[in-house]
Amino acid sequence: MNILTISTTPFDDQKPGTSGLRKKVTVFRQPHYLENFVQALFNSLDGYEGATLVVGGDGRYYNRTAIQTILKMAAANGFGRVLLGRDGLLSTPAASALIRQHQAFGGIILSASHNPAGPDGDFGIKFNTGNGGPAPENVTEAIYAHSREIRDYRLLKAPDLGLGGAGETQLGAMAVEIVDSVVAYAELMEQLFDFDAIKALFKSGLFSMCFDAMHAITGPYAREILEHRLGAPVRTVINAEPLEDFGGGHPDPNLVHAHELVSLMEDRNAPDFGAASDGDGDRNMILGRRFFVTPSDSLAVMAANAHLLPGYRLGLAGVARSMPTSMAVDRVAEALGIECYETPTGWKFFGNLLDAGKITLCGEESFGTGSDHVREKDGLWAVLFWLNLLAVRKQPVERIVREHWVRYGRNYYSRHDYEGVDAAPAQELMERLRGGFDALQGRQFGSLQVKFCDDFSYTDPVDGSVSSRQGIRIVFQDGSRIVFRLSGTGTVGATLRVYLECYEPDRRRHDLDTQEALATLIGIAEDVAQIRKHTGRSAPSVIT
Numbered sequence: 017m018n019i020l021t022i023s024t025t026p027f028d029d030q031k032p033g034t035s036g037l038r039k040k041v042t043v044f045r046q047p048h049y050l051e052n053f054v055q056a057l058f059n060s061l062d063g064y065e066g067a068t069l070v071v072g073g074d075g076r077y078y079n080r081t082a083i084q085t086i087l088k089m090a091a092a093n094g095f096g097r098v099l100l101g102r103d104g105l106l107s108t109p110a111a112s113a114l115i116r117q118h119q120a121f122g123g124i125i126l127s128a129s130h131n132p133a134g135p136d137g138d139f140g141i142k143f144n145t146g147n148g149g150p151a152p153e154n155v156t157e158a159i160y161a162h163s164r165e166i167r168d169y170r171l172l173k174a175p176d177l178g179l180g181g182a183g184e185t186q187l188g189a190m191a192v193e194i195v196d197s198v199v200a201y202a203e204l205m206e207q208l209f210d211f212d213a214i215k216a217l218f219k220s221g222l223f224s225m226c227f228d229a230m231h232a233i234t235g236p237y238a239r240e241i242l243e244h245r246l247g248a249p250v251r252t253v254i255n256a257e258p259l260e261d262f263g264g265g266h267p268d269p270n271l272v273h274a275h276e277l278v279s280l281m282e283d284r285n286a287p288d289f290g291a292a293s294d295g296d297g298d299r300n301m302i303l304g305r306r307f308f309v310t311p312s313d314s315l316a317v318m319a320a321n322a323h324l325l326p327g328y329r330l331g332l333a334g335v336a337r338s339m340p341t342s343m344a345v346d347r348v349a350e351a352l353g354i355e356c357y358e359t360p361t362g363w364k365f366f367g368n369l370l371d372a373g374k375i376t377l378c379g380e381e382s383f384g385t386g387s388d389h390v391r392e393k394d395g396l397w398a399v400l401f402w403l404n405l406l407a408v409r410k411q412p413v414e415r416i417v418r419e420h421w422v423r424y425g426r427n428y429y430s431r432h433d434y435e436g437v438d439a440a441p442a443q444e445l446m447e448r449l450r451g452g453f454d455a456l457q458g459r460q461f462g463s464l465q466v467k468f469c470d471d472f473s474y475t476d477p478v479d480g481s482v483s484s485r486q487g488i489r490i491v492f493q494d495g496s497r498i499v500f501r502l503s504g505t506g507t508v509g510a511t512l513r514v515y516l517e518c519y520e521p522d523r524r525r526h527d528l529d530t531q532e533a534l535a536t537l538i539g540i541a542e543d544v545a546q547i548r549k550h551t552g553r554s555a556p557s558v559i560t
């Protein structure tokens with residue numbers, strides 16, 4: 017075997033963020049950049065000699081090139097076997113499922129999620145551990161530490177491998193098995209949901225749906241499950257062909273970027289149900305006819321109704337949400353008499369809770385929901401959950417959500433993003449807020465009084481690890497909240513996120529426009545953080 021040891025020097029910017037290392041393609045294309053990170057990853061791991069590694073990505077530009085490098089490095093570093101998604105494609109949840117099904121050592125997932133792709137777009141790489149979930153912070157910190165010290169990396173000298181087809185080939189001493197993850201994923205979904213009930217719903221002719229795959233990874237999975245197995249009409253899935261540049265779009269399933277679906281759902285003849293997923297298939301957006309379900313409400317509705325679906329019939333062990341996610345699900349947990357955990361932003365923080373059996377469902381405001389079936393959020397799973405619910409409850413989406421509000425009250429919720437602002441003033445904004453905690457405590461803003469403000473810190477109830485500086489909270493006596501965070505997934509400058517929430521128990525006030533309902537809080541956020549001054553922007557770039 018011809019294993020090369022290639023000298024290199026460290027890069028100082030390989031610190032993984034909220035979800036792996038995300039950078040511009042131009043950054044990844046620098047000589048040795050990808051190789052350094054992959055070797056730093058391998059150097060931070062123990063005991064993988066002869067073990068199985070899952071490899072695949074969302075198909076974005078540079079996916080295939082990166083996979084060739086990773087395969088040769090995995091072979092040179094002593095992995096015994098790689099399970100590779102056909103054509104190098106794996107959705108993030110399918111990769112998580114594969115790791116678990118095959119009890120693999122872990123997986124390398126190539127994705128920058130919902131960020132745009134192409135030669136000038138973004139690329140990303142992350143490592144998932146043997147539980148199928150994103151590496152926890154102690155692992156990502158170790159990778160970063162190794163990346164600062166790296167002197168060389170190992171690479172097998174071999175021709176590129178064909179990524180299509182099926183079956184097994186040999187790369188040095190390592191076997192590479194090409195797998196069709198669509199079938200395995202579809203089978204997993206069949207175990208969780210009542211496919212017969214959903215089939216009957218489509219067959220009734222009284223129900224229609226549109227799923228926007230946004231030219232990203234979910235297209236083939238959605239077609240197989242919705243159109244082939246559940247009998248939805250052909251072309252229920254739109255933009256189904258995964259493209260290297262996502263068709264020039266921004267595959268983020270929200271009201272701004274999924275505009276084709278959103279305008280379809282606003283139409284007089286809109287389908288009954290609309291849904292979308294993102295670049296790597298872990299995010300979801302749920303829409304009724306002319307009705308948007310916030311991700312926080314979606315999680316709460318799912319928790320309240322889970323017992324109606326086969327996979328969750330026995331009830332929920334507990335639920336979890338990231339701190340900035342609205343507290344709607346907390347009220348459901350209270351009613352069910354189960355625990356609701358509040359974690360920092362980042363799916364990796366749910367892993368221990370899921371592994372320990374403390375929670376069954378979890379979710380985030382950033383269009384992510386999931387359960388203990390894998391260790392990633394799962395876009396198509398969430399859509400099937402809703403479909404199954406619609407089949408059982410036989411009510412429109414809007415009706416289900418409104419009934420939920422009547423029972424639990426409504427958490428008005430919105431996130432304001434200031435994308436790509438200068439990093440230094442954004443940091444200064446956060447530091448000024450931190451420095452002003454004492455002056456804010458107890459302060460009165462009209463009828464609202466500050467109950468407390470802090471920088472969120474999380475102690476993992478399973479392993480006791482502490483994650484601090486996870487977002488600034490200003491919480492008022494009536495439970496309203498403003499949260500400030502800097503995104504950990506952007507690749508240009510900084511993105512300031514302002515999360516706003518207030519609770520309305522009175523059903524006569526459940527029809528307000530969300531931004532109007534939150535207007536007082538929006539004013540306070542500007543007042544205390546001076547967002548305009550620090551960002552140079554007069555308005556958020558994205559409101560969800």
Ligand code: G16
Nearest residue numbers: 034035129362363380382503504505
């Ligand atoms: C990732 C993480 C999520 C997180 C989201 C937003 O999602 O997996 O847990 O909520 O980023 O993070 P931030 O606010 O730091 O940008 P994805 O879909 O991008 O992998």
